Amino acid sequence: MSSVANSAASFGHPDAILDALDPEQREVATALHGPVVVLAGAGTGKTRAITHRIAYGVRSGVYKPTTVLAVTFTARAAGEMRTRLRDLGVVGVQARTFHAAALRQLGYFWPRVIGGAPSRIVEHKAALVAEAARLVGVSVDRVAVRDLASEIEWAKVSLVAAEDYARRALAEGRPAPAGFDHQQVARLATAYEEVKGERGVMDFEDVLQILAGILAENRTVAEEVRAQYRHFVVDEYQDVSPLQQFLLDQWLGDRSDLCVVGDPSQTIYSFTGASPRYLLDFRKRFPRAHEVRLVRDYRSTPQVVRLANELLRRGRVTGALELRAQRPAGPPVAFTAYDDDDAEAAGVAAKAARLVAEGMRASEIAVLYRTNAQSQAFEAALADAGVGYQVRGGERFFQRKEVRDAIVLLRGAARSADPDQPMPEQVRDVLTSAGWSPAPPAARGAARERWDAMAALVGLADDLARTGPATIASLVAELEERAAAQHAPTVDGVTLASLHAAKGLEWDAVFLAGMNEGLMPISLAETDDAVAEERRLLYVGVTRARVRLEVSYARSRAPGGRASRKRTRFLDDLWPEAGGVRRSAARSRPRELLTGEHDAALFEALREWRRQVAAENDQPAYTVLTDQVLAAVAEVRPTSTMQLARIQGIGPVKIDRYGAAVLAVVARSDDASGDASKKF
Structure with a gap:
C-alpha cells in the first residue's frame, strides 16, 4: 500500500479528519460552500484549517479533487499545502501560486486563442x-x-x-x-x-493580465476553465493585488464558492500594490459570507503573544485580531541595547552559539532585520562564533552546483539501487562519493555552506524514510517536485533574513536586530500609512518566534561612535528601560519575576558596587547596569551565569564584563543573610 493510501486509510471516516482541529478550525473545515472569509491571526493554524477543509470536502464527496484550485503567494507555501494534502490522503488538488496557476492555464490556451508557442518569460x-x-x-x-x-x-x-x-x-x-x-x-x-x-x-505580470483578458473576452475559454475549477481557496488574501483580484474574478464568474484566508495585521506588501481592502471588504461584496476568526495562537508563548498584541493595540491597526496564547509560559522577551553595530552582531552570535551548545538546532534560530544590507555583520559574527548560517533570499538552494550535482548522482544511483539496503544509507554512500562527510568541516564560509546543503539532502532522505517505505527513486521525485516549486529542504544553520523574507516562517528562537529609528520604521516611510505598515512588519517579526525572542538595537554605528541612535518608537513604553519601567516590563515578563519585592539590602549593595565600577571607569553609573536590572537581580538572586542571562537588560557583553562581579555581590549577600540567621 502506498504512503498516500496509508494516510487515507488512517483517517477512516471523513469526520476523523476533523479530530485534530479546535472548534474554530473545525468551523472552517466544515464550511464547505462559499463564500467564506477566515480572519486568521499569526500562528493560529490557518494552513491546517484550510487543508483540512479541502481534505474533508474531498473525503466526504462534496468536492472532486480536480475541481479545487488553491492559490497562495509563494512556491514554498504552495508546496507545503500540497504536502499536507498528500499526508491527508488527498491528491489531484491544484495548489499553486497565482503565477504558476495562471501560467499553466495560459500555456494550455495560448495556441488556440493567440496561436503559436507562448512568448518567453523574462x-x-x-x-x-x-x-x-x-x-x-x-x-x-x-x-x-x-x-x-x-x-x-x-x-x-x-x-x-x-x-x-x-x-x-x-x-x-x-x-x-x-x-x-x-x-x-x-x-x-x-x-x-x-x-x-x-x-x-x-513578464510575470503579463501572464496574469493576458490570461485574465482572455477569460474576460472569450466566453468559450472562460466556460471551460469554470467547468474545470468549481471551488477556490485563496491564502494570504490580505496581500492580493488588483490584478490578482481581477484574475480571481474571471475564474469565479458569477459564482461565489470561494474561501479566502488572511490577516490584516500582516499586510506588509502595500508598496508592491497589495491591498488589504479585498479582505476587509469581503463581507460588503458578499453580505451572506460565513466569517470565522482564528485567534488561538499555537505558535508562540504568552510572553511573545503579549508583545505582539501590544504592538497592534498601540498602533490601532485596522482589523487587528487579539491573539490568545495556547502554549505554556516561556522565558521573558529580552530587550538589549548594544554600544554599536559590531557589539550587537557579536552579542547575537554569542547568544545563538550558546543556544546551539545547549541543544537547540541552528535551523531553529533566526536573526531578522529590516534591510538585506544588515546581514553582512551577522554573517561575519556567526562565522567567528563557529555557527553555521544560511542567508534567506541569497542563492536558491536548487541552483547551487553541489545540489544539482548531487541530484544527478542520486538519479543515476536510483537505477541500480540495492532494494535490501535502507534508502538513507544509500543516499549517504552516494553523497560521500561527492565529498560529503558525516561531520561538518572545520572551515567556515563556502566549504561549510556546501556541506550544509548536502546535509539537508541527507535530512530529507531520513524524513521520507520515517513516513513510510521510500527509495532513492522516490527521493529524486520528491527533490524534482520541490525544485519545481522552489521548496528547499531545511538547512541546519541559523537563518539570516529580512523581515519581509521571514513572512510565513517560524523558529524556536528569534533575534530582531537593528531595531533603531531610521530602520524600524525605515526612514523612507514618510506617510502615516507607510509608518503603519512598518509597525505591521515588526509585528510579523515578533510573531515568528515560538519560545525565545530578543529585540535589540545599537546606540551607535561604529565602535567609539557617538551614542545618538534611538530605539524604534514602536517599542516606547514597552522597552524595560523606558518610562514606567515596572508596568511595561510586566507585559513581557512572567509575573513571578516582577513582584517588586526585591531584597533592599542586596539592591543597595549592588548600587554601591556599580558606583565603584562607574567611578573607576569614569562613566555614568546607569551605563554599567540600570536600576531596573539591579532590582531584578536583587529579586531573583541568581547563583549562575545562566540564571543571570535570563534577566532582561543583561546581554552577553555585560555578562562577560560584569557577570562574575555581580554574582559575587549576590553570594556575599547570601552569606551575610546566613550569618545573621544564626544569631537567632
Missing part, C-alpha cells in the same frame, strides 16, 4: 528597463533600473496603464523613484512595453 526586467531608458533619453544606473522596474511592476499589478500612471501616482501621493518625475516614469513605462513587444517576450 525573469528580470533590468535589461528591458535599461533599454527603455535609452529610448526615452534617460540616464540610469543599476539602482535607478531596480527602482524603475519596481515602479513598473506596481503600475501593472495596480491595473494602471502607462498613459494613466502620472495621474494615478499623483492622486495616491506615490512619489516617483529618486531622480525622476512622474511623467518620465510614464514615458519609460510606455517604452518598456514597446521593447518587450519587439523582443517577443513577456
Whole structure:
C-alpha cells in the first residue's frame, strides 16, 4: 500500500479528519460552500484549517479533487499545502501560486486563442528597463533600473496603464523613484512595453493580465476553465493585488464558492500594490459570507503573544485580531541595547552559539532585520562564533552546483539501487562519493555552506524514510517536485533574513536586530500609512518566534561612535528601560519575576558596587547596569551565569564584563543573610 493510501486509510471516516482541529478550525473545515472569509491571526493554524477543509470536502464527496484550485503567494507555501494534502490522503488538488496557476492555464490556451508557442518569460526586467531608458533619453544606473522596474511592476499589478500612471501616482501621493518625475516614469513605462513587444517576450505580470483578458473576452475559454475549477481557496488574501483580484474574478464568474484566508495585521506588501481592502471588504461584496476568526495562537508563548498584541493595540491597526496564547509560559522577551553595530552582531552570535551548545538546532534560530544590507555583520559574527548560517533570499538552494550535482548522482544511483539496503544509507554512500562527510568541516564560509546543503539532502532522505517505505527513486521525485516549486529542504544553520523574507516562517528562537529609528520604521516611510505598515512588519517579526525572542538595537554605528541612535518608537513604553519601567516590563515578563519585592539590602549593595565600577571607569553609573536590572537581580538572586542571562537588560557583553562581579555581590549577600540567621 502506498504512503498516500496509508494516510487515507488512517483517517477512516471523513469526520476523523476533523479530530485534530479546535472548534474554530473545525468551523472552517466544515464550511464547505462559499463564500467564506477566515480572519486568521499569526500562528493560529490557518494552513491546517484550510487543508483540512479541502481534505474533508474531498473525503466526504462534496468536492472532486480536480475541481479545487488553491492559490497562495509563494512556491514554498504552495508546496507545503500540497504536502499536507498528500499526508491527508488527498491528491489531484491544484495548489499553486497565482503565477504558476495562471501560467499553466495560459500555456494550455495560448495556441488556440493567440496561436503559436507562448512568448518567453523574462525573469528580470533590468535589461528591458535599461533599454527603455535609452529610448526615452534617460540616464540610469543599476539602482535607478531596480527602482524603475519596481515602479513598473506596481503600475501593472495596480491595473494602471502607462498613459494613466502620472495621474494615478499623483492622486495616491506615490512619489516617483529618486531622480525622476512622474511623467518620465510614464514615458519609460510606455517604452518598456514597446521593447518587450519587439523582443517577443513577456513578464510575470503579463501572464496574469493576458490570461485574465482572455477569460474576460472569450466566453468559450472562460466556460471551460469554470467547468474545470468549481471551488477556490485563496491564502494570504490580505496581500492580493488588483490584478490578482481581477484574475480571481474571471475564474469565479458569477459564482461565489470561494474561501479566502488572511490577516490584516500582516499586510506588509502595500508598496508592491497589495491591498488589504479585498479582505476587509469581503463581507460588503458578499453580505451572506460565513466569517470565522482564528485567534488561538499555537505558535508562540504568552510572553511573545503579549508583545505582539501590544504592538497592534498601540498602533490601532485596522482589523487587528487579539491573539490568545495556547502554549505554556516561556522565558521573558529580552530587550538589549548594544554600544554599536559590531557589539550587537557579536552579542547575537554569542547568544545563538550558546543556544546551539545547549541543544537547540541552528535551523531553529533566526536573526531578522529590516534591510538585506544588515546581514553582512551577522554573517561575519556567526562565522567567528563557529555557527553555521544560511542567508534567506541569497542563492536558491536548487541552483547551487553541489545540489544539482548531487541530484544527478542520486538519479543515476536510483537505477541500480540495492532494494535490501535502507534508502538513507544509500543516499549517504552516494553523497560521500561527492565529498560529503558525516561531520561538518572545520572551515567556515563556502566549504561549510556546501556541506550544509548536502546535509539537508541527507535530512530529507531520513524524513521520507520515517513516513513510510521510500527509495532513492522516490527521493529524486520528491527533490524534482520541490525544485519545481522552489521548496528547499531545511538547512541546519541559523537563518539570516529580512523581515519581509521571514513572512510565513517560524523558529524556536528569534533575534530582531537593528531595531533603531531610521530602520524600524525605515526612514523612507514618510506617510502615516507607510509608518503603519512598518509597525505591521515588526509585528510579523515578533510573531515568528515560538519560545525565545530578543529585540535589540545599537546606540551607535561604529565602535567609539557617538551614542545618538534611538530605539524604534514602536517599542516606547514597552522597552524595560523606558518610562514606567515596572508596568511595561510586566507585559513581557512572567509575573513571578516582577513582584517588586526585591531584597533592599542586596539592591543597595549592588548600587554601591556599580558606583565603584562607574567611578573607576569614569562613566555614568546607569551605563554599567540600570536600576531596573539591579532590582531584578536583587529579586531573583541568581547563583549562575545562566540564571543571570535570563534577566532582561543583561546581554552577553555585560555578562562577560560584569557577570562574575555581580554574582559575587549576590553570594556575599547570601552569606551575610546566613550569618545573621544564626544569631537567632
